[in-house]
Amino acid sequence: MFKKVSQSVVFRISVMMISVILMAFTSIFSAMYMSQLSEFDGAAINLSGSMRMKSYQLTTEVALYQQTKQQSHHQTVLTLIDEFEHSINNPLLQKDFSLEQLTEQKYDYNQIKVQWQTTVKPLILKALTQESVSPVIAPLTEFVTSLDNLVRGYQGIFEKRMATLRLIQISTLFITLLFVCLCLYSIHQHIALPLKELTDVARKSAKGDLTQRFTVIREDELGLLAATFNNYNQRIARIYGDLEQRVERKTQELKRSNQILTLLYHVAQEVNESHAGELNYNRVIHQVSEVSGLSNIDLCLLTPEGDVPYQHIVTETDRTASQNCEQKNCAECLSGETAVVTLINQQQVLQHRYAIEKSGLHYGVIVVTLEPESTMQLWQQQLLKSVAEQLALALSMRSQSDQQRRITLLNERSIIARELHDSLAQSLSYLKIQVTRIQRAISDYPEDAKLTSPVTELKEGLNSAYRQLRELLTTFRLYIDSEGLQCAVLQTMQTLAQRSNIDISLNYKTAHIPFTPNEEIHLLQITKEALQNALNHSQGTEVSIQFTEKEDHKVEVTIADNGVGLDETQQELNHYGTVIMQERSHSLGGEFLLANRSEGGAQVTFSFYPQYLKS
Known part of the structure; x- marks a missing residue:
């Protein structure tokens, strides 16, 4: 003391x-x-x-x-x-x-x-x-x-x-x-x-230099004042540093928020301006990766009926895939729950999943795979949720647009069918009646080949034209509802199966592919034409229909029967409706092949690249 x-x-x-x-x-x-x-x-x-x-x-x-x-x-x-x-x-x-x-x-x-x-x-x-x-x-x-x-x-x-x-x-x-x-x-x-x-330290500190310190160590009032001043400078410097860090952090947060809002605004603007929900999903998901700082993001897009993605976009090409992706097990990811998954190299990582869904319909999922010892921040989760909602809106709008176009196309085809029925079909019916009357009239006279042969050919031509017209009207009246192509093909199979004893089977593995209304109409018509030809001419007992996707994402449709096969010598181009099917295949930019099977019977093969791959 x-x-x-x-x-x-x-x-x-x-x-x-x-x-x-x-x-x-x-x-x-x-x-x-x-x-x-x-x-x-x-x-x-x-x-x-x-x-x-x-x-x-x-x-x-x-x-x-x-x-x-x-x-x-x-x-x-x-x-x-x-x-x-x-x-x-x-x-x-x-x-x-x-x-x-x-x-x-x-x-x-x-x-x-x-x-x-x-x-x-x-x-x-x-x-x-x-x-x-x-x-x-x-x-x-x-x-x-x-x-x-x-x-x-x-x-x-x-x-x-x-x-x-x-x-x-x-x-x-x-x-x-x-x-x-x-x-x-x-x-x-x-x-x-x-x-x-x-005084010098105080004067320099007053000018903003908070690194100044009183170096003399004393145990008197000046020492206490110096120690207090040093502590004050140190605390002020720490507070100032904390404020600078907070300002910098807030600035970064504002910049990040601005980037997020800009990204969401551009996505929403693109969705609204497209009127059909068409987006460059690859660009969007890479922008999300850049803004969020998350390098390993997967975007899997599915149709509401599909169980595997028709489009899988990744932001990190050299990543190690998970066992679920390797085994095409997408059900766990579609649940939208955060889970620990095992990669193919047996490493366990944490995945955050954000389901892309709207009105109870699943359109895909965004999967974020984190590095070991890392976590997602709240703003990153909110960003992914917002992007998932925007993508769900875009895909929903695209689905609604497709359905609207489908309905518009079917209505137009129904109108055309009605007009054909009221005009051309009536005319052909009248001509058939007149030809029948001519045949009956000339039957009372001695047979003259010069007279009967043209009348017979005219009748056969009219019958063929009328039959083709009826098939065309039936084709125009085909209906594909919101349940999609698979349901329409099943309905067509059920309708045609009632006219024959042939067993018809369907192997539909393209439920995950988002066909356009035009593609659905052409695929249904090709399938119906080929199936109808098999039922009418194959003389077989079984017909199999397969919709498959190749490794290069090419869709292949095959209709095969176990009947007598094709007559190799027959050269009529319009036989079995092959011309119509070829025209439809060309309109989709695909390839059409009609050939005999080695095990017996005939097979119609049609392959093409869907529109979603081109966009």
Whole structure:
């Protein structure tokens, strides 16, 4: 505690002030003391000097009395003797005799007093009765000499005391000056310099340089102030750094939010402007990866009826696929739940899945595969959810647009079928009736090949045209509802199966492919035409229909029977409706093949690339 107090600036300054005051008091008190000692030194000198004067007066008065014998001189001698005794016994001459250093002066005084009492006084009194003063002169001279020594002694004492006073004053002044210099040096070293450094640090800190620190380590008030200032600077710098980090973090968040909003705005704008939900999904998912900072993102697009994606977009081509992707097991991902999955290299990673669904229909899923020891932040999850919602909206709009186009196309075909039925079909029916009447009319005449042959050919041509027209009307009246191509093919199979005993099977493996309404119509018509030909001409017992997807995403449709096969020599282009099927295949940019099977029967093969691959 005392050490702490002794190192205080206030304590040091107080000590300095008290020391200066003590030195001043010492000088004052020493002067007062010496003045007190020398208070009656002048009186003692004067008194001893008056005694010497009285000695001379005594000699003079004794001599005058011996010469004149006047009684007044006698009386004066006695008076002078009394005054001398009163003077010699005055306490002023003995006031400092108790001091050891005045032993010699005391001895001189006592000798003079003894000499007065034993020698000088008796001689003077005796000389009053004698005629001559000569016996008194020599002792009185010696006595005056002793008085002179006593006077010089008192004067020496006074001078010595004055010299001591001067020495004390000079010493005190010198010590005071020295102490003041020491105090000034101490103040300069321990107060002024630290204050200057502290002021410089404060001034630089006020200008924004918070790296400044007070380097002097002290345990006084300035040390406490410096430590507090250092802590203050450190805390301010830390707060300032934290504020800068927070501002930087907020700036990054604002930039990220701006990027997210820009991305979502562009996606929404593209969706709205397309009017059919058509998007560049590859570009969108790569932009999402760039904005979110997530490198391994999968976008799997499915049809509502499919269980495997028709389009699989990845942002990291050299990634290690999961076992689910390798095994085409998409059901777990479509659940939209976060799960730990195993990669094909047996490494386990965390996957976040965001289902792309709207109105209960699943259109796909966004899968984010995280690196080990990493997690997704909240804003990244929100971004993926928003993108999934936008993609769901786009795909829903595309599905609705396809359905609308499908309905519009079917309505147009129904209108065409009705108009054909009301115009061309009626005309052909009328011509058939007229040809029948002509046949009946010429039957009453002898047969003439020149007459009957053209009529027969005309009837067959009309029957063929009418049959083709009826097939065309039936084709135009085909209906594909919102359940898709597979349901329409099944309905067609059920309708045609009622007209024959042939067993019809369907292997439909393209439910995941988003066919356009035009593609669905052409595929259904080709399938119906080929199936109808097999039922009418194959003479077999089984017909199989297969819809498959090749590794290059090419769709292949095959209709095969186990019947008699095709007549290789038959060259009629319009036989079995092959021309119509070829035209439909060409309109889709596909390839059409009609051939016999090695195991017996005929097979129609049609392959093409769907429209979604081209977009």
